[in-house]
Amino acid sequence: MLFSLAMINYIDRVTLSFAAAPIAREFGLSPVTLGYLFSSFLWTYTIFLIPVGMLVDRFGAKRVAGFGLALWSAATAATGIAWSFPSLLATRLLMGAGEATSNPAGARVVREWIPASERGVTNAIFNSGSYAGPAICALAAGPIMAALGWPALFFTAGGIGLVWLLCWVTWFARPEDAAWLGEQERQKILSERGARKADFDTSAPKTGLLGLLRKGPTLWGLALTQGCNVYCQYLFLTWLPSYLQNEKGLAFAKTGFYAAVPYAIAVALCIIVGRISDRLLKGDTGGGRRRNMIAFAMLLAAIILFAPLVDSVWVILGLIAISLTGVASTTSLNFALLNDLIRKPQDVGVAMGFLVVGGNVFGLMAPIVTGYVVAETGHFDRAFMIAGLLLVVGATSILTLTRRALGETSDASALAPQHAATSA
Template sequence: MTFEGKNGNSSDSTALRAFAPTLVLLVISVLINYVDRGNLALAAPLLKIEWRMTASQLGILLSAFFWTYTALQFVMGLFVDRWGANRLMAFGFLAWSLATVLTGAAMGFATLLALRLLLGVGESVMFPASSKIMAQHLPEHARGFANGLMNASMRWGSAIGTLGGGLLMARYGWRSTFVAIGVASLLWLPAWSRWKVPEAHGGAHVDVRRPSFAAILRKRTFWGAASGHFCANYLVYFLMSWLPYYLVHERNLSMAAMSVAAGALWVVDSLSSVATGTITDLFIRRGASPTTARKWAMAVGFTLAAVSLVGCAFAGEHTYLACLIACAVGSGTANAGTFAFAQTLAGPHAAGKWVGLQNGIANMAGVIGPALTGFLVDWTGHFAPAFAVAAVITLGGAFAWCMGVRRLEPVEFGIPETPSR
């Protein structure tokens, strides 16, 4: 199912209706993806007590997911092209769901480490495969809405996982919760088998420009965008990995209270992201340049988040929550334009390679951040230095997006055009 007609014709409407069940399943899969990658952070306070783990050991476990996930981002697009997006989506989903189930039976650090690595392998399929599917089956004028739903489901996955998973762990324990979530996730597979769109063969659009990976890596603008994305991810993964532990051990919240507070912060983050995207689009429609509109949003978001993180480092019992709420607003604002920048800079013919490289580099933040935070907490005995480091890196994101990316317009690669058929 590819699109050759003009925007808005009856063929498009019919095809979009046919694609709707697949889109719903992709949105659900992203939500489950973020529930499963974040649930170990919820169990961290319990693991520390039950297994007498140090913060450094927990940091290694929390970052291990990103070792395999990040490495495979650079090559997964090639696998998707060779073996098919639908098939790899199913295999990846099965792998990460089984890793979640088996985590409930883990008996030691080494087993849990291996399962986190398997989780990263399975989840690495998600975005290359879903992007391939949408590129094949959605026209340009429908991709903004579809990708908007996918992005929103990341935050809602974190919110639902934090609230629901935390409450389940508080009542039934972490082992039963992992098993229940993993088994429930497996119900997605028969739905995917039934309602996925058929694999597209032939009729694909021919790229008029095919820059190599080296051509992209030579662009200063790419490194500005990749650096900004890295800083944005460091903030998100810092909160995703360590917020539950911080709230329980440094702010003395119960597991139930922590789940409500952390879940609410992810809701604030998601609403801020949606609002920022809507407002910047509105300014652009009214005549503002994309460079001005989106760079201002980046500058405001990263700066607000950085200042709020510093506030968290020194906040008292009655002020830390306000600082965390402000940080969530800043995080949502800063992350709203991450892929919008990449898609505009790369253009339609280089977006796949550009986004793959940028996302791979950006996810190094998941490899570094959780482990570094754990070592800092063990070394100092509290979270203030970890918040300070996160604040400096977050502020660096504002400089990367605003100074590293000069203008928000398609990058010229200087590659001769290939005649289209």
């Protein structure tokens, strides 16, 4: 369910990118205007993340995720009947507000359902949906638009979300309440999602966002790392089709296939990296050792710095696939590290909201900055250089700023190796 939630979320995000050419022609949009339109859903998405995180902590994942998906699916479908730039902008803003529910609710589900030793691969599966979505949309967008026009792409994407919502309302429950869950597995989940009873004592008082931020630079460091990573992600997410068409001369009909290849590779490799992280840690999640893997993944993603030196389309796609694998792995491992370091499950929603806000403050700038770069230079070289340098900054941030746990009085001791088994 989490994989498909992220997949639908990102299908709805990238529909505009794949429909950009006919929409730009119909409404007379320049690269700069397109950049603002690509970025617009992130404005409301970012504004609502922390309030939505608070709602998840208060009302639970099921209701908040269900409401959010209904809202963003309706907004996506409404994009198909837009008649002007302002109406396009309005539907994207509404979609962004609904999509703000996805990551905070997903983080709470992972914390409630997944033993600590399996969080790496679970977050990788959840996050890989955000790369499967663009891959599927890349393959389907061209035929749908060729047969039925660009509005049909948005109607289809919105309809898929409503099918997911029916499944979510029917089957999802907390492990304590899920009637379909075997008792042996239920007890394993309840006993291993937090090694200490206090780690999952939902009656304990919340630390709260301000309390978490006062615990040192850890949450700030996680958010900065997420920001540097998400900038690169949204550069690809919004501009990759246009880059392949305008810079590499690919025909519109071929763009979808070529754009799908690096995303499909990233889906598989991201899950493999998540599994490797769990096996290397061997359940020792308390020391924050996952940060070393995050730094490696970000430096791997920074290979995009070499893109301006390459002319071959297939080599470029290889570099993008490697970079997307690093970006995808960073996101899933960063989410897992947050859950490793945070003590109280009732703080997860708001902490995840803050982390994703940090990511999207950078992410919302990527389409706009890239639009100006392309308008000024006529090329994407400088855009790739900016993204690569930010990835190096993010690797430095995760290694230096995330050394303390979140939500305990004695944070420094909480990360000592002898206490590793007590963290969740």
